[in-house]
Amino acid sequence: MAAALTLLAIIPGQVWAQALRPYEIVGDAIPQSLTGARGDPTRGRAIVVDRQKGLCLLCHTGPFPEQRFQGNLAPDLAGVGTRWSDGQLRLKIVDSRRLNPATIMPPYYTLDGLARVGRNWQDKPVLSAEQVEDVVAFLTTLTETP
Known part of the structure; x- marks a missing residue:
């Protein structure tokens, strides 16, 4: 089933x-x-560690020694490139609710079924398609486990 949405930018x-x-x-x-x-994995890493854009480290920990106060609510990102394929990672980033309706992970590339969205984020995805691909490219490089 193909999914597509149209956004209105005003x-x-x-x-x-x-x-x-x-x-x-x-x-x-x-x-x-x-x-x-x-x-691009370099751009993807920048998104993952950015506490304003990706917010990944709010819940995840990983091989980012320069980053303090990493989360522990979600799986460690170390070794994620060996645990899941790029397609599986892509779906988790696009809309993890498709895999686990009770997840606390936000959907990064959809507008479907969202509630209580702040004004600055209404009618637009958190990440662009290019940024999703950058994050996927980076995560697939994380093949060593702690």
């Missing part, structure tokens, strides 16, 4: 539609890149 004097890129969920994964290309 800027004073301008209104335009921007479509979320369609994707297909196959089993427990989104096997195809949202952009048709592999992301």
Whole structure:
């Protein structure tokens, strides 16, 4: 089943539609890149450790010795590249609720079924398709376990 949404971006004097890129969920994964290309792992790491953008370290811990106060509510990111495929990681980032409806992990690339969204984040995904691919590319490099 392919999923696609249309967003309306409103800027004073301008209104335009921007479509979320369609994707297909196959089993427990989104096997195809949202952009048709592999992301950049360096940019992906920057998103993962950014406490304003990805907020990953709020819940996850991982091999980021320079980052203090990492979370412990979710699985350690160390070794995540050996535990899940890129397609499985992609679905977890796009919308982990598809795998676990009770998850506390936010959906990063969907607008479907969201409630109580702050004004600054309404009608737009947390991450762009390119940023999702960057995070997936980075996470697949994490192959060593603690």
